[in-house]
Amino acid sequence: QVQLVQSGAEVKKPGASVKVSCKASGYTFTSYGISWVRQAPGQGLEWMGWISAYNGNTNYAQKLQGRVTMTTDTSTSTAYMELRSLRSDDTAVYYCARVYQRGLDVWGKGTTVTVSS
Amino acid sequence: DIVMTQTPLSLSVTPGQPASISCKSSQSLLHSDGKTYLYWYLQKPGQPPQLLIYEVSYRFSGVPDRFSGSGSGTDFTLKISRVEAEDVGVYYCMQSIQLPSFGGGTKVEIK
Numbered sequence: 254q255v256q257l258v259q260s261g262a263e264v265k266k267p268g269a270s271v272k273v274s275c276k277a278s279g280y281t282f283t284s285y286g287i288s289w290v291r292q293a294p295g296q297g298l299e300w301m302g303w304i305s306a307y308n309g310n311t312n313y314a315q316k317l318q319g320r321v322t323m324t325t326d327t328s329t330s331t332a333y334m335e336l337r338s339l340r341s342d343d344t345a346v347y348y349c350a351r352v353y354q355r356g357l358d359v360w361g362k363g364t365t366v367t368v369s370s
Numbered sequence: 371d372i373v374m375t376q377t378p379l380s381l382s383v384t385p386g387q388p389a390s391i392s393c394k395s396s397q398s399l400l401h402s403d404g405k406t407y408l409y410w411y412l413q414k415p416g417q418p419p420q421l422l423i424y425e426v427s428y429r430f431s432g433v434p435d436r437f438s439g440s441g442s443g444t445d446f447t448l449k450i451s452r453v454e455a456e457d458v459g460v461y462y463c464m465q466s467i468q469l470p471s472f473g474g475g476t477k478v479e480i481k
Contacts, residue, residue: 297475348419355470356425357464360419
């Protein structure tokens with residue numbers, strides 16, 4: 254079955270970087286894009302960006318431009334999201350999701366990133 | 371950026387009764403390709419969101435037919451014809467005609 258398996262929880266200090274992975278299975282990885290969405294504690298959903306697994310093209314949310322990088326490794330069907338210069342308000346659950354007809358049809362279970370000194 | 375506004379913020383519904391959630395966008399979501407890029411998701415407690423409706427009114431695979439979506443342009447509605455206990459959670463609309471953005475969410479609980 255189609256699934257996205259994300260890496261485990263992370264605790265980081267302010268100013269550090271975090272890299273979250275999202276391993277896809279059950280479908281042809283390069284036929285779909287991957288979006289990243291985050292959710293701060295008790296808050297709503299925030300779209301972070303998108304990467305084409307076909308050609309690596311990306312679009313990022315303006316507020317994260319310069320701090321976020323999304324990449325893929327087609328040899329392992331894995332997408333990555335790196336966020337740099339972490340701040341306390343980056344504390345959130347980070348989700349990857351497969352892009353289907355501009356919607357998001359399959360979601361990973363989420364990776365909790367805690368930023369604390 | 372397109373702003374998505376959902377109402378109400380929360381809804382308490384008796385099982386078997388209908389429920390309706392509104393979503394308004396700050397710009398039309400009708401693309402030149404003829405499609406309208408409006409989606410509905412349900413996030414059940416402790417789970418990631420799940421896709422319910424795509425392109426305004428198409429139910430995603432496995433979604434019960436008690437869920438329906440309607441609307442056009444900037445005004446959209448998600449309806450649940452008869453709410454069941456498993457429908458509790460937070461419902462989000464999302465647009466993707468431009469870089470995606472989500473509504474603030476509507477929490478549905480059972481009376």
